[in-house]
Amino acid sequence: MKSYEEIASEVLEAARERRQQIGKRRRITLISGIAAVCVVGIGLAIWVGKPNKRVETVAQPVASVQTMTTTVTEAEIVPETTEAFTMPTRAKETRSTKTTTTTVPKYTRGAYENNDYNEENNTPVGTDVPEPTMTAPPAPFTPSTTAPAEGSTPHTEAHVEPSEHGQQTDAPAVHTEAPKPDPEPVVTAAPTPPPLPMPEDDIVE
Amino acid sequence: MECESYLRFLEGDTSAMQEIVEQFWDIMLLYVNSYVHSIPDAEDIAEEALIELAAEQPALEEESQVKTYLMKNCRSLAQESVKQKLQRKSDAEKELQEWENNDNVDLLMLEDRMQLDDSKRLLHRALLRLSRKHRDILYLHYFVGLSYLESATVLGCSEKHAVSAAYQARQELKKLMEKEGYFGEKL
Numbered sequence: 001m002k003s004y005e006e007i008a009s010e011v012l013e014a015a016r017e018r019r020q021q022i023g024k025r026r027r028i029t030l031i032s033g034i035a036a037v038c039v040v041g042i043g044l045a046i047w048v049g050k051p052n053k054r055v056e057t058v059a060q061p062v063a064s065v066q067t068m069t070t071t072v073t074e075a076e077i078v079p080e081t082t083e084a085f086t087m088p089t090r091a092k093e094t095r096s097t098k099t100t101t102t103t104v105p106k107y108t109r110g111a112y113e114n115n116d117y118n119e120e121n122n123t124p125v126g127t128d129v130p131e132p133t134m135t136a137p138p139a140p141f142t143p144s145t146t147a148p149a150e151g152s153t154p155h156t157e158a159h160v161e162p163s164e165h166g167q168q169t170d171a172p173a174v175h176t177e178a179p180k181p182d183p184e185p186v187v188t189a190a191p192t193p194p195p196l197p198m199p200e201d202d203i204v205e
Numbered sequence: 206m207e208c209e210s211y212l213r214f215l216e217g218d219t220s221a222m223q224e225i226v227e228q229f230w231d232i233m234l235l236y237v238n239s240y241v242h243s244i245p246d247a248e249d250i251a252e253e254a255l256i257e258l259a260a261e262q263p264a265l266e267e268e269s270q271v272k273t274y275l276m277k278n279c280r281s282l283a284q285e286s287v288k289q290k291l292q293r294k295s296d297a298e299k300e301l302q303e304w305e306n307n308d309n310v311d312l313l314m315l316e317d318r319m320q321l322d323d324s325k326r327l328l329h330r331a332l333l334r335l336s337r338k339h340r341d342i343l344y345l346h347y348f349v350g351l352s353y354l355e356s357a358t359v360l361g362c363s364e365k366h367a368v369s370a371a372y373q374a375r376q377e378l379k380k381l382m383e384k385e386g387y388f389g390e391k392l
Contacts, residue, residue: 004223
């Protein structure tokens with residue numbers, strides 16, 4: 001068993017160390033509390049003292065987003081996507097060729113059957129006798145229809161073209177049709193030649 | 206009654222600590238020993254209770270207040286120690302067997318130092334056989350010298366409950382001592 005003196009000295013020494021620990025803890029909690037209060041106070045001062053800043057901070061991201069969009073659309077994306085966009089334009093060109101080929105197939109098909117197809121211009125080389133005769137009958141009917149109805153010019157063009165192509169074997173699709181009747185291309189070429197003979201017949205009669 | 210030694214310690218007199226130890230040490234040891242059944246363990250726990258008193262330095266003036274504060278700390282520390290011992294059940298059982306054989310030399314030395322007479326020694330040994338609830342109130346009231354109110358403060362119950370517990374403890378103790386052939390008049 002320990003003596004009272006030993007116990008008293010041990011108790012005092014241990015109590016001193018513990019008080020130091022307690023003091024350190026209190027200091028740490030005090031400093032951390034003061035720091036937390038300071039941070040909160042500074043934050044509140046900034047928040048209360050400068051209310052317009054908040055609007056700017058809201059507006060800035062929007063402006064930055066706009067600049068981002070402009071820079072992206074004008075500078076970065078377009079050059080990269082030009083290749084991707086050229087593909088649809090090519091597709092449009094093929095569509096336009098298809099629209100022309102809607103009138104052409106009669107030539108191409110006949111030329112293909114006769115093995116007279118020119119691969120460079122996509123036009124028939126030789127002339128086909130039966131196909132112009134098949135396309136010829138619509139030509140006389142068109143004047144009667146074109147005389148009253150002026151808005152049906154595209155149909156007349158479509159019907160007239162084959163007959164002319166049947167006669168002009170070397171012409172490429174639409175543009176080659178125009179030179180024969182008139183120097184100007186499609187619009188004046190088709191309607192003008194047929195109506196001319198028909199009124200003369202009516203007048204003669 | 207003011208506790209002059211503790212008041213001097215609060216003023217900065219470190220030599221007053223020895224007086225505090227002399228005043229309360231044996232009582233604390235006896236009380237803690239009823240929990241842990243080991244004088245060395247009881248010494249550690251009593252010392253820890255004194256360290257808490259010296260470190261925290263609560264504002265106490267009366268001697269009973271200081272005693273109550275120390276006993277309360279001793280009880281909570283002793284209960285923690287008992288819990289830890291119960292986890293090592295085999296060791297605790299061995300210590301209990303040693304305790305029941307009454308071969309504990311330190312306890313005999315403590316009883317000698319406290320100058321307990323034969324009747325009080327017999328009472329002390331009989332108290333160790335009581336249930337913990339009854340043992341606590343009798344220890345605090347008869348050995349430590351606390352009032353029922355102060356004992357209730359240490360035990361964490363009401364004064365009424367402490368009084369009824371003391372009565373039941375006395376009845377149980379009387380039966381035990383009668384079984385052993387002791388018929389005391391002051392029980």
